[in-house]
Amino acid sequence: MAVYTEVTDEALTAFLERYEIGTLLAYRGIAEGVENSNYALKTTQGDFILTLYEKRVNPEDLPWFLGLMEHLxxxxxxxxxxxxxxxxxxxxxxxxxxxxxxxxxxxxxPRRVGIEHCEPLGAALAKLHLAGQGFAATRKNGLGPDAWGPLLAKCEGADSVQPGLAAELEGWLGQITAAWPKDLPVGHIHADLFPDNVFFLNGEISGLIDFYFACTDIYAYDVAICLNAWCFERDFSFNATKSRALLRGYMAHRELSAAEQAAMPVLAQGAAMRFLLTRLYDWLNTPAGALVTPKDPMDYYRRLRFHLAAKDASAYGL
Amino acid sequence: MAVYTEVTDEALTAFLERYEIGTLLAYRGIAEGVENSNYALKTTQGDFILTLYEKRVNPEDLPWFLGLMEHLxxxxxxxxxxxxxxxxxxxxxxxxxxxxxxxxxxxxxPRRVGIEHCEPLGAALAKLHLAGQGFAATRKNGLGPDAWGPLLAKCEGADSVQPGLAAELEGWLGQITAAWPKDLPVGHIHADLFPDNVFFLNGEISGLIDFYFACTDIYAYDVAICLNAWCFERDFSFNATKSRALLRGYMAHRELSAAEQAAMPVLAQGAAMRFLLTRLYDWLNTPAGALVTPKDPMDYYRRLRFHLAAKDASAYGL
Known part of the structure; x- marks a missing residue:
């Protein structure tokens, strides 16, 4: 949890004069969020979120992110x-x-994902994919397969987390990238649709947030990210009832082709590898006393092992 | 900044069923605040603040604090x-x-205190003192003069902050407590009315918050706390224009007697000592990597030296 940049009342009042959303009534730093600083903002015209982009976000990408949100x-x-x-x-x-x-x-x-969340989540993801069509500009996935090798190379000291980890990951990485599908349908994906980015109200999805990893990549890879983020229990067992619900929700709005279905194990392996590597990098490089506690990378090691053992798409209920 | 206790959506939904304030629409941890965990809460009936009391607050005091807030x-x-x-x-x-x-x-x-804030602040403090009359229950000030000696004794390693600091503080502490006034008017005081506890809107005070240091003590001591909290510049120079405005605002609603005025230097010394000691204790005892960064105790050393040099109440514009 973090607010990296403090905003004074005077600076914010002056900033709001650029807009036509009324005058400042209140603002408070939001403790959640890792990448940027967010404030809950209340003006005479209602509630808003104020985001200050921190160093992990490339300023050149911001117009694309905001353009995509407007389009969606x-x-x-x-x-x-x-x-x-x-x-x-x-x-x-x-x-x-x-x-x-x-x-x-x-x-x-949802702090605790239930089966009831998964079908609406899948449906929302498909709707996101469909709604993004027609937004012409593209953005390369900066954390796609090309990025994993260099990221692993920067994870000096990986073996301090688990003996032999670096070599093991390197082996799997070669295997996954060699098998990476090349001709699957591509479009704008969220690429980080974890439970904390999905709001529910009365059992229905009320909104999707945090588009700052969005990019143009394989649609089914976004599904694979959600299988990782939504369908494992706290003991890292895979809940196939959840994955079936998620896929049913998705396919009610966008069909997954035979090729997309067949690729699901390797896509899920890649998704687990991507989160494993960024967490591993943060784990090894976050200074003691930082505002944000890094997340345990080995949570994704365990997910990755499940996906490596998946023989075909039936492992996910397809 | 901190949210020490995470609240799940399920627990909060169940908690709200005890109340008649509608159903949950949103909640977010607030990054500000040091002592307790606070959430901005939105229900179908409006906005609220949810506070979870952390270990620094004695649970036995909570009914008194909330009773005082209701009375005020x-x-x-x-x-x-x-x-x-x-x-x-x-x-x-x-x-x-x-x-x-x-x-x-x-x-x-106000992130930056201006002269224009001080008269309304003084007036609000006097109104708080008057509004508290009639609330019969009392609460001893746990951080009053009796507590300073034991607190200093617990500040092991004070000399690592500045050579000779422990002995210097001990000498001043003896001098301040010996001169501490005994017969000044007493009532319920806020005891922590720093700028971050005072909300302004359109140049007027819109609310006072955070009553978790409130207690029954000398009214003029609360004024002295505000002189410390509101009237020093960032370079620790004392701004007598601000103090005059603060005192003018206060005395427009509650007169300060000759005895109260005469005691202002020692009360201001005591107030500086109190914040110096709690900050010094936190400085020496906060583990590296804690959620909250301790504040520099020497800010109050400098204020204390100003008050020790004050010959009489005229130093504050009285």
Whole structure:
């Protein structure tokens, strides 16, 4: 949890003068969130979220992220809508950072994923994929298969986490990238649709948030990320009832082709590898006393082993 | 900044069933705050603050704090009003802690104190003192003059902060407690009315918050705390224009007697000593990597030296 950049009342009041969303009533730093600084903002016109982009986000990507969110919202997806200033800009400087205001979405993310969450989640993911069609600009996945080798190379000291880990990961990485599918349907994907990015209200999804890993990549890879993020229990056992519900929800809105289905084990392996590697890097490189406690990379080692053992798509209920 | 206790959506939903404030729409941990865990809570009936009391607060004191807040609100002070559950309780268990819901107050605390803030602040402090009259129960100040000696004794390693600091503080402490006034008017005081506990809106005070240091003690001591908290510049110079404004605001609602005025230097010394000692203790005892970064105790050493040099109340513009 973190607010990296403090915003003064004077700076925020001046910032809000660029917009037509009323005057400041209250703002408070939000403890959740890892990558950026977020404030819950209340003005005379309602609730908003103020985000200050921190160093992990490439400023050149911001117009694409915000453009995608606008496109998705315009095409019926409930996601935060960037608010444009009077001059039309949706990114403006604040407290030495680039900042954006987005609409506030009511809803609560599920701290404990239940089976009942998985079908709506799958449906929302498919709707996201469909709603993104027509947004012409693309963004390469900076954490796709090309990035995994260099990332592993930067994980010096991996064997301190588990003896032999570096060599083991290198072996699996070669195997996964060699088998990586080349001709599956591609489009804009969320690429980080974990439970804390999905709001529910009265049993239905009320919004998807945090599009700052979104990119243009294989649709079914986004499904594989969700299988990792939503379908394992706390003891790392795979809950096939959850995966069936997730896939049923997805396929009610967007069919998965035979090729997409067949690729699901390797896509799920790749997704587990991606989160394992970024967590491993953070684990080995987060200074003691940092605001954010790194997450245990070995959670994804265990998921990866499940996917490596999956013979075919039937492991996921396909 | 900190949220020490995580609350699940399921636990919070069940908790809210005790109350008649609608159903959960959203909640987010608030990054500000040091002592307790606070969540911004939105229900179908509006905005609230959810507080989980952490280990620094004595649970036996909670009914007094909440009772005082209810009394103050009933007597016209704008402060958070504890919300009672259907059974009349305003304290209920949540996530292994004792928790309370209070009303949400719009407003923004001044990150940079200006002269224009000080007169309203003084007036609000006097109104708080007057509004507290009639609340019969009392609470001893756990961080009053009796507590300073034992607290200093627990600050092992004080000389690592500045050579000779322990002996210097011990000498001043003896001098301050010997001169401590005995017959000044007493009542319920806030005892921690720093800028981050005072909300402003359109140049006026919109609310006072955080009553978890409130106690029954010398009224003028509360004024002296505010002189420390509001009237020093960032370079630790004392701004007498601010103190005059603060005292003018206060005395417009509650006169300070000749004895109260005469005691202001020693009260201000005591107030500086109190914050110096608690900060020094935290500085020496906060483990590396704690969620909250301790504040530099020497900020109050410098304030204390100013007050020790004050010949009489004229130093504060009285």
């Amino acid at each position: 919202a315009a095409n019926g997806l409930t996601c935060p809508l960037p608010v444009r200033a009077k001059d039309g800009q949706n990114l403006n400087p604040l407290a030495g950072k680039i900042a954006a205001i987005t609409t506030f979405l009511p809803g609560v993310w | 609100a009933a007597n016209g002070l704008t402060c958070p009003l504890p919300v009672r559950a259907k059974d009349g309780q305003n304290l209920n268990p949540l996530a292994g802690k004792i928790a309370a819901i209070t009303t949400f107050l719009p407003g923004v605390w």
